[in-house]
Amino acid sequence: xxxxxxxxxxxxxxxxxxxxxxxxxxxxxxxxxxxxxxxxxxxxxxxxxxxxxxxxxxxxxxxxxxxxxxxxxxxxxxxxxxxxxxxxxxxxxxxxxxxxxxxxxxxxxxxxxxxxxxxxxxxxxxxxxxxxxxxxxxxxxxxxxxxxxxxxxxxxxxxxxxxxxxxxxxxxxxxxxxxxxxxxxxxxxxxxxxxxxxxxxxxxxxxxxxxxxxxxxxxxxxxxxxxxxxxxxxxxxxxxxxxxxxxxxxxxxxxxxxxxxxxxxxxxxxxxxxxxxxxxxxxxxxxxxxxxxxxxxxxxxxxxxxxxxxxxxxxxxxxxxxxx
Numbered sequence: 001x002x003x004x005x006x007x008x009x010x011x012x013x014x015x016x017x018x019x020x021x022x023x024x025x026x027x028x029x030x031x032x033x034x035x036x037x038x039x040x041x042x043x044x045x046x047x048x049x050x051x052x053x054x055x056x057x058x059x060x061x062x063x064x065x066x067x068x069x070x071x072x073x074x075x076x077x078x079x080x081x082x083x084x085x086x087x088x089x090x091x092x093x094x095x096x097x098x099x100x101x102x103x104x105x106x107x108x109x110x111x112x113x114x115x116x117x118x119x120x121x122x123x124x125x126x127x128x129x130x131x132x133x134x135x136x137x138x139x140x141x142x143x144x145x146x147x148x149x150x151x152x153x154x155x156x157x158x159x160x161x162x163x164x165x166x167x168x169x170x171x172x173x174x175x176x177x178x179x180x181x182x183x184x185x186x187x188x189x190x191x192x193x194x195x196x197x198x199x200x201x202x203x204x205x206x207x208x209x210x211x212x213x214x215x216x217x218x219x220x221x222x223x224x225x226x227x228x229x230x231x232x233x234x235x236x237x238x239x240x241x242x243x244x245x246x247x248x249x250x251x252x253x254x255x256x257x258x259x260x261x262x263x264x265x266x267x268x269x270x271x272x273x274x275x276x277x278x279x280x281x282x283x284x285x286x287x288x289x290x291x292x293x294x295x296x297x298x299x300x301x302x303x304x305x306x307x308x309x310x311x312x313x314x315x316x317x318x319x320x321x322x323x324x
Contacts (some may be wrong), residue, residue: 004222005069005112011057012075012116014038017177021072021214023250026050028218035064036075039319043175058096065104070112070221073101076146079180082316083142085315088248094145094150102156111225112161114220115153118146119166119206119239132166132279139271150235151156157234162219168206168239168275170213172294179313183207183248183291187298188307190252190260200267206239206275209289213238219285233283235275239275240287248291255295268294 008025012018013034022032026047033051034044044052053064057075065071074093077083083090098115105113123137124128138144143260152162179188181203190196216238243251249262273321277285301307311317 008072009033009065009068010072011035014042014044016174016176016178017170017213018074020210021217022175025215026155040176046307059091060101062104062108065108065138068110071110072114072217072255073107075309079142080297082319085105085319087141089096090141090145095148098149099152106159114163117150117164117166119168119275121147122273124270128274129276130274131276148238162234164235165216166237167213168208170208170210170289172210173297177307177313180315183294184298186249187252187295190256191302194258194260196249196260196262198245198249198262198264201264203272204274207241207291208239209294211289212287230275236280237275237277238280239277241291242274252295255292
């Protein structure tokens with residue numbers, strides 16, 4: 001471990017990605033503080049180097065960021081249906097809480113701030129190479145709130161070492177599982193019901209294995225990026241497999257033992273875009289795992305009864321209860 005960064009605050013550290021990220025960083029010897037509401041459950045294991053603050057991001061105070069070297073800001077109201085449920089809550093959490101957090105971070109002299117944005121900020125793109133230089137055309141409350149979060153943070157970049165990551169749709173196993181994202185949802189449908197329901201099918205979506213998402217966070221924790229007038233590398237795409245929803249379904253059918261019927265249905269979801277991550281790859285980043293690995297992981301955990309139907313694995317279900 002590079003000892004320049006020792007103490008890391010992870011917002012949303014109890015989430016789908018956060019749970020695995022926290023465990024991984026603890027194994028590397030970092031001291032971790034997690035801020036999370038744990039609306040979807042707490043699957044974090046006790047560790048002497050782990051401090052858990054069960055609280056809403058909107059209520060963060062300066063004391064929470066005391067002696068922190070780096071912030072990984074993952075907390076948000078995630079995915080389109082969940083964000084549309086209560087737009088006010090989405091903007092409060094995804095934008096206003098981010099504004100509060102960056103101001104506290106600068107005041108407390110935090111060295112680095114890494115923001116989890118989303119590849120969906122590009123909206124609908126027909127370009128074969130969707131790079132960081134293309135315009136953002138968000139089509140949902142979630143996409144829009146992530147775009148505004150980015151712009152807000154960029155206005156502070158001269159005061160803090162800032163990195164913004166735009167990940168593809170993450171897939172793979174986590175104890176705090178999500179069954180409402182493409183690869184995971186389709187694989188679970190195949191395993192549980194022997195049916196893969198595909199809405200539309202032609203839409204292209206970029207995908208990213210959980211392990212590579214975690215690897216990207218770790219890649220930037222101790223990396224000082226060159227920033228000048230001609231090369232301001234603050235924003236990075238993180239996505240490597242651009243695949244249509246229908247082809248994801250066909251891949252699942254090839255991999256898992258129990259063959260399923262693919263049911264193609266009409267969709268009112270127009271989102272379709274590819275992602276190009278050459279900027280990240282040119283820094284020396286190498287991806288390790290594919291969606292094929294994620295599908296096999298989910299299958300293995302399904303038969304171990306770790307992947308099962310759970311309302312909390314569909315984020316919108318819990319948010320509906322909170323919203324009421």
